[in-house]
Amino acid sequence: MVWYQTTINPIYNPQGELQKFIIVDSDITQIKEAETEILAQRNEIESQRDQIAKQNSEITDSILYAERIQKAVFPPTDYLSEILPEYFILNKPRNIVSGDFYWASKNRNQVLFAVADSTGHGVPGAFMSLLGITWLTTITDTMSQFDPSKILTRLRAEIMYTLHQRGEQGEANDGIEMALCLIDFDKMKLTYAGANRPVYLVRNKTEIIKLNPAKMPLGIMYADEKTFFNES
Structure with missing residues (x-):
């Protein structure tokens, strides 16, 4: 598809009477193709934004439910x-x-x-x-x-x-x-x-x-395993 833009400029004499028109045709195909591409990209970005917002909402809802479970225990x-x-x-x-x-x-x-x-x-x-x-x-x-x-x-x-x-x-x-x-x-x-x-x-x-505690966590096996002890 080829796009053209037509510009019409009226020409007047010193008395203000219309004498003629100057008509200029410009090939604006590249501009229109760029506009179409920009519009498509904008729509894609908006679609991705909406999808991310939906996923974030679902993740947050799941984490909030996990919070309820954690607090319950x-x-x-x-x-x-x-x-x-x-x-x-x-x-x-x-x-x-x-x-x-x-x-x-x-x-x-x-x-x-x-x-x-x-x-x-x-x-x-x-x-x-x-x-x-x-x-x-x-x-x-x-x-x-x-x-x-x-x-x-x-x-x-x-x-x-x-x-x-x-x-x-x-x-x-x-x-x-x-x-x-x-x-x-x-x-x-x-x-x-x-x-x-x-x-x-x-x-x-x-x-x-x-x-002071034993310098050893619960889990994570070490070669130099220590023992837990009581302090009073």
Whole structure:
């Protein structure tokens, strides 16, 4: 297809009388083809934009639903208020869901609670947090007496088993860092065991005592494997 543009210019004499017309025909095929190409590209961009917006909306809806599931497995606030009368939680994930989690359980007059950070952010971290919470609950439900270091030892083994970690090259370095504390209200004693996560104990509002963890995460097998230990 060939496009032409016709320009007509009237010519007048000094008295203002029309004398003639000058007619110029211009080939504007390239301009029209360029306009058609630009219009097609604009329509394609708008279509891709709408498709991306739809996909983002679907992804966000899925993540928001995942947030509901993650919050549902966290200890309810009324349960925490019952077993730990004085407590606070600061949980501000960078994304909607995250690998940070907390957990608590009670056995007679002993309260066991954990604060943990899983590898990865967002959805991958959230999957790890669900794994950690599930195994913590499973392990402690079978124990008649809580022992933080023994719980971490078994938890590490279960996580490595679940993630098929055998210390082979190229394995995913997924794991959890955790501070696990046991409060015995009869003895007014705190027992702590940690996996790469220390605990800071504040006494008399001025004294800060740091309880050091084992330098080893839950998961990720090392050649120089260490053991978890309790501190009081």
